[in-house]
Amino acid sequence: MSDMNPASTPPTLYIEGPAFWTPTLPGWDAARAAFRGEGALADPPAKRPAPQVLAPAERRRAPDTVALALEVAAATMAASGRNAADVPCVFTSAHGDLSINDYMCGTLASDPKMLSPTKFHNSVHNAAVGYWTIGTGCMAASNAVSAYQHSLASGLLEAAVQSASDQEPVLLVGYDTPTVGALTSVTDSRGLLAVALVIAPAPTERTVAALQWSVLGGADAVPTATPPASDAAKSLAGINPMADALGLFESLARLGAGPSAPVDLPLSPTLSLRLQLQPLNRS
C-alpha cells in the first residue's frame, strides 16, 4: 500500500550549472560529450583537481574530499552565474574522508597523543562545506548530509526541500572518494566522483532544465537508481555512492534530444525520489 499523501506534490524547481568530476571525465564538458556518445574518457585519467577557491598552500594540503567537492562546487557556481557568497549549500557524502578516518583510527591504535590537530579538524563530515564557505565568504546556511548508500538522493532531497520551502537557490554538492587501508575490508568505494548543481525556485537565463520531483513510497517506489545508458557512464557504475547520480547527469547531458524519461533515485529500501527533467522552452 502506498500511504504517501497525494496532495504533497512539491513545486517545480529549476536546475542550473551541472558539474561533474571523475579522473576519466574531469569536468562537465567532457562528461556531457561522453554521455551523448560524442567524446571519450580521458587517457591518462586526470590527477586530482586543484580548486582555485583555496589559497595555494591550502590547495596542496587539502584532503582529496575537499579538493574534489570544491572543484565541482566552483564549476557549478561559475556556470550558474551566481555569487557563491549568497547561496546556501548542501554537501552530501556517504563516507566523508576515508583517508582521514584511516589515519585517525590507525594513529589512535598506535600512538594517540601523536594525532595531528589539522587532520582532526579536517575529520568532521562538514570539512568540505566549511572550506567552501570560508573560501567563498558564504555566510548563508551550510549543511553536510550523509545517508550511506542513499546519500546522493538524500542530499538532493534536502537541497530541493530547502529551495522550495525558503524560495531560494541552493547549491548541492555530492562527493565520495576511494576506500583505503584497513577500511578496504569493510567499505566499498572505488573511485573519486563528485557532482554539483544549483537548484532554484524560479528560472533564469542560466537554467538548463525544469525539475519536477516527488517522493514515491510503497508499491510506487523504485528500489534502484536509473542505470547508466552510455558506455562512459557504465564505466563509472557503482564506483562509489555518488554513482547514483549517473542517470540524472546523463539525462541532463541529453536534454533536448527527445523527451526525457523520469530518473529514479532510491532514498531508502522503501522510498525513491523521482525526477522529471524538462528543457526550458524559451520564447
Next chain:
Amino acid sequence: MPSRIPPLQITAYTATSAVGVGKEALADALAQSRSGLRANDFGDAPLPTWIGRVEGVEDVRLPEALDQWDCRNNRLAYMGLQADGFMEAVAAAREKYGASRIALILGTSTASIGETELAYTQLDAEGRFPPNQRRAAVHTPHSLAMFTQELLGISGPSETISTACSSSAKVFASAERLIRLGLADAAVVGGADTLCGSVLFGFNSLELVSSEPCRPFDAARKGISLGEAAGFALVERVQSGAGAAPLRLLGYGEASDAHHMSTPHPEGLGAERALDEALARAGLAPDAIDYINMHGTASQKNDEVEGALVARRFPARTHASSTKGFMGHTLGAAGIVEAVISLLAIERGLMPGTVNTRSLDESFGPQIRLEPVRGEVRYALSNSFGFGGNNCSLVFGKAA
C-alpha cells in the same frame, strides 16, 4: 530575512546524558546545580581531563534482531530512546500517520567512529577488520539513523546531518521544511554522540581540553570537558483535541562564519546571522526571549565571542546560561540536549544556572547567570555552533 513559519508541536522529547537517563534526572540536576562530570576514566590511557560519561552504556544490549548495529553510539541511542515514553509516542504517531509519513533526521558528529577505532585494534595479520567487525553499515556516519529507523519501525525520508557541534540543532530546521512541504506529517529528530578516542585526543591536540571540570564564561576558564549524550524529539503540525501538546518549535536560523575551520568568527557574525534568522522565523524581537541556553563551551574563543553577542543583543533581564558544566560538551548531541533543556525550562519554569563557574569574566553582560532561577519562560533560545563555522539557533515557545 526569512519570513515567519507556522509553529510545530513538540509532542514528545527526551535526553540522556551524564546527569542521568531521561527528563526527570536532567530537570533534577538542573534544579540542584549538580554536575555529572567525572575525572576521565575512558580508555586505556586516559588524558588528565574531566568527562561527561553516561553510566551503564557498556551494559546495554540491543534487541537481538538489531544485534548487527551494536556499538557504543547505538547503545546510547537505544538507552535514550527508551526513556520518557518516547518509543510509545512514536508508535502512536505511526498508527496515526503511517510509517512512511514519519521522517527521521538525526544529527551526529562521532556516529560510530568509536567502533571503527576499536576495529583498528583488532586487525588480522593481513591488516583487515576481523569478521565480526565487517559490518559496513555500522562503520559509516548514517549508522545511528539506520539503527534508529529500524528500531522505531518508521520509513519516511531519513538523513544524517553531520555539521560537527551544530548537527542535532539543525535537524529541527530540516524537519520543519519537510513537514511544511507536505513530504512528512511528523518527524523524529535528535541525535547521539559518544566518547571515543577521536574526540578526546583530537580536541586535546587542538589544546582545547581543560584539565579540570569546564567553567563556561569563567574569567579563568581553561577549555572544554567532553561528554556524550542522546536526545530525541517528535515534532508534528500543531494538533487540537486529544493529540494536542503545549510546546512549540517557533523558529530556527542556520548560518556560516566563513572564517576558520576551528575558530569562531571574531565578531560572531555567523552566530548573529543564525540568531536573526531564528527570531525572524519565530516573529519575535530579542527582548521576548526569557531564557537563552548558550553554546558556552568554556573555550576561550567561543565564550568570548558568544558572550559579547548576548551582551549586545539582549536586555539585562534575559536569563542566559551554559549547561556544558552539567554533562560536558556532547558535540553532535549538544543541539538536541540543549533543545531539551530549553523545552524543560518552558514546561517547568526553571532557568538553569552555569554550573562549575566561579567568577564570571567581567567583559560579559548581566545576562549570564550562575544560579538557577524559577520563573515563567514563554520563549527560549538555544545556540549551537560547530567546526567549519557552522551555526544554528533555535527558538521554542508554548501554546498561547
